[in-house]
Structure formats: C-alpha cells, structure tokens
Amino acid sequence: MDGMDTVEAVVLVGGKGTRLRPLTLSAPKPMLPTAGVPFLAHLLSRIRAAGVRRVVLGTSYLAETFSAHFGDGADLDLQLTYVVETEPLGTGGGIANVAEHLTAEHVLVFNGDVLAGTDLRAVVETHRKAEADVTLHLVRVPDPRAFGCVPTDETGRVMAFLEKTPNPPTDQINAGCYVFRRQVIDTIPRGRPVSVERETFPGLLASGARIQAYVDSAYWRDMGTPFDLIRGSADLVRGIAPSPALPGPTGEVLVLDGAEIAADAVVDGGSTVGCGARIGPGATVTGSVLFDGAVVGAGARVEAAIVGAGSVVGDGAAVLDCVLGDRVRVGAGCELRGGMRVWPDTVLPDGSVRFSSDA
Structure with missing residues (x-):
C-alpha cells in the first residue's frame, strides 16, 4: 500500500458556510449536492482511493447530518469517526480537537471545502522522503494576489507564510491539504482557536522544524461560494476534476x-x-x-x-x-x-x- 497503511486522515467540516447561503440554511456546505452526491463524498472517495482506511471528521454546524448520511463509512470502505466542535476553533484548533482519536504515525489533514485533484500518495511520499514535520500541498495559480502565498527554497522546504500582497513573490498558495507527524499535532494548543497559517506553521519554522512542500498545478478550487459550487460540480460531471464518487459516466x-x-x-x-x-x-x-x-x-x-x-x-x-x-x-x-x-x-x-x- 506504499506505506499508506500507516496514515490516517482528518477532514475539517465544521464551518457554517455563510458565503453559501441560502443553500446552507438547511445543510452544511460539505453535504450540499455536487455532481450528484454530497460534496464530501468526492473527497472521501479520493482519500480511500489513495489507500487510507480511517478518517476522523471534525464537525460542528448541523453535525448530525454527516453521521446520518455516511454512518460508519462502510459503504465507502472507510472507518469514520465523528468529533463535534462545540465552538469555532480554526484549522489548528480543529486538528487539536480530534487529536485523542488519532493513532497513526502520519496524519493527512484536509479542509473540507476544497475540490482538488492532486496525487495524495505523492504528497505522503514527499513527506516521508523529506522526513518532514509537516508537509503542505501547494498549488500554482495564475493570479496569487487573492491568496496568501508560500515561498520555498530549491529543496522544496517552506521558507515563510505571507499574507495577501499586490506583488506576491511566488505563485504558490496553500491548497488546504497537509501531512502532519502525529507528534506535531500534540504541540497544538487545545481548547482555543488556533490558525495553522498564522500561529502553528510560523511557530514551527521559528523552532527549526522542517516544513516541506509538495507543489503541483493540479485541479484546485475553493468551494466557498455558490458560484464555485456550480463550476466545481460542472467540472466533476465533465471529468475535468477527478472523483471516484461520480454516480455516472462523465459528459x-x-x-x-x-x-x-x-x-x-x-x-x-x-x-x-x-x-x-x-x-x-x-x-x-x-x-x-x-x-x-x-x-x-x-x-x-x-x-x-x-x-x-x-x-x-x-x-x-x-x-x-x-x-x-x-x-x-x-x-x-x-x-x-x-x-x-x-x-x-x-x-x-x-x-x-x-x-x-x-x-
């Protein structure tokens, strides 16, 4: 299994999806119909296709809808565990909130509102070869001005995390997919909001930890608005965005x-x-x-x-x-x-x- 049997996954799906209203008045954004199935099904199917068997879902808003639909994950050949976040904790806080449920040596972490086509096995392999503490998937975008950017050196090591700027020094942005060594997760403070980009990652860099990047130009879309949802769904149907969960042929x-x-x-x-x-x-x-x-x-x-x-x-x-x-x-x-x-x-x-x- 290319070592993927020592990897678990965390998917953070606790957001209220306010930018997607009125669609999220009755369903959390990862459960919105997208190319025939809940959006989250596409991500879970890609995680399983990469060889990962166990996934922890960090939920909050309308948390019961996830377990009601996916149950224990058997239909996807996955083992699903649900952890409810009682207050907004940010990405870092959300990861820390599920830490006690993690047992594997390496943990893939996903923002639950990103549609992507990157090779997850390759991200994990990069992490292992670099003996990294954390590895980030970075995607190259035509116009990075709307995003914070992440410069790297010639070995792919992350050098900094930069805020939005009119003249970004690189076209590489954080794609919302990470691999953590399990021990690193234990260093994230629990019980309060934590931003990985503003606190966790800069703190690790300052301490001399190795943060590695896996960089590609694979399909990537933040599904945060209704119009991104429309375009992302169409890309899935047409086969532009890959998904094993598509309930029919592409076309x-x-x-x-x-x-x-x-x-x-x-x-x-x-x-x-x-x-x-x-x-x-x-x-x-x-x-x-x-x-x-x-x-x-x-x-x-x-x-x-x-x-x-x-x-x-x-x-x-x-x-x-x-x-x-x-x-x-x-x-x-x-x-x-x-x-x-x-x-x-x-x-x-x-x-x-x-x-x-x-x-």
Whole structure:
C-alpha cells in the first residue's frame, strides 16, 4: 500500500458556510449536492482511493447530518469517526480537537471545502522522503494576489507564510491539504482557536522544524461560494476534476434516478439533473445544478445556476447566474440575473425582472 497503511486522515467540516447561503440554511456546505452526491463524498472517495482506511471528521454546524448520511463509512470502505466542535476553533484548533482519536504515525489533514485533484500518495511520499514535520500541498495559480502565498527554497522546504500582497513573490498558495507527524499535532494548543497559517506553521519554522512542500498545478478550487459550487460540480460531471464518487459516466450532463427531460430540451455544460427533477419542452439548462425535485418549465432558460430542491422555474422564465433556495417559485416569463440569491419559499410573480443580489 506504499506505506499508506500507516496514515490516517482528518477532514475539517465544521464551518457554517455563510458565503453559501441560502443553500446552507438547511445543510452544511460539505453535504450540499455536487455532481450528484454530497460534496464530501468526492473527497472521501479520493482519500480511500489513495489507500487510507480511517478518517476522523471534525464537525460542528448541523453535525448530525454527516453521521446520518455516511454512518460508519462502510459503504465507502472507510472507518469514520465523528468529533463535534462545540465552538469555532480554526484549522489548528480543529486538528487539536480530534487529536485523542488519532493513532497513526502520519496524519493527512484536509479542509473540507476544497475540490482538488492532486496525487495524495505523492504528497505522503514527499513527506516521508523529506522526513518532514509537516508537509503542505501547494498549488500554482495564475493570479496569487487573492491568496496568501508560500515561498520555498530549491529543496522544496517552506521558507515563510505571507499574507495577501499586490506583488506576491511566488505563485504558490496553500491548497488546504497537509501531512502532519502525529507528534506535531500534540504541540497544538487545545481548547482555543488556533490558525495553522498564522500561529502553528510560523511557530514551527521559528523552532527549526522542517516544513516541506509538495507543489503541483493540479485541479484546485475553493468551494466557498455558490458560484464555485456550480463550476466545481460542472467540472466533476465533465471529468475535468477527478472523483471516484461520480454516480455516472462523465459528459455534458449527469441525470439522476427518476429525472425527466423533454426530448427537445437542451441540457449541457456539465449540468446535474437531480432525482425526480423535470425539464420541460424547449427548455435549456447549461452548466447548472438542479437539486432533487426541481422543475424547469417549457421554454425556460437556466444557465450557471443552482435550482434548489422542489423549486419551480416557470414557463419561459430565465434564471442566469443565480441561486434559488429550496421550494422557490419563479413565475412564468420572470427573468433573474446578476448573481441573485433567492431565499427558500420565495414566490416571484410572472413577468418580473430582478437584477439585485438578494430576494
């Protein structure tokens, strides 16, 4: 198993997902439908495919929804343990909070809202060869100005953790995946918030610890906003982002059980059509996610959008670059544009035109 039998994983899934509202009013962000399954299923399946068997989930917001869906992990050939965080502790504090449940020599740690395609075995192998205390997955991005960056020397050793700057000295950013030696986790203070980037890692560097980097340009997306969720889901459906958990073949559309699509409707761009969803005659759905039971009426257009569970887009309506919560009713001929987020159970009258950010 390439030594992966001595590795456990921690996935931090405790955030409230405020940037993803209204979708996270009823579900934590790692449980939101993404290419046909909860987003977390894609990460867990990649962890299992890398040879890891035991995963500890650090939960908080709506914690019970994780165990209700995944149980003990047997369906994924994993052993899952759930640890509830009673107050926000940050990444470092979240890792420390699950420490007593860890038994392996090395621990893979993941932020639970990142979609990535890196080779997890290669990250662990880099960690072992460097005899590192901590190894970070760093990803190269075209424009690192929106992120803190992480410079390394010629051996791949991390030199610093820099805040956002207009002129970053490197295109390498923290990708939210780490390997810790188990003993290092025990040095993180417990019972209070701790930032790994502002406290843990700088403290380790100052003490002379070895922090190594595994750098690549693999697929990577922070799934923190509804529009990242839309794009990430489409990338999974089209096979641009890899996942063993995709419940169907890759292609232009993923159609789940019980969905109905009219013969002359056009559905493409990596769209997902949820269980029991219906798309009417002459409708167009492009690069969008229809949750279970959603309805798109005849001649309607849905582009780069999420249509929540049980929501209805009326005949001839247009929902473009928008997010509809659950059970929304968009009237016939209504037009929504410009990043609108429509809260659950909202009813929009026929023929109305909305361009605002909320409704």
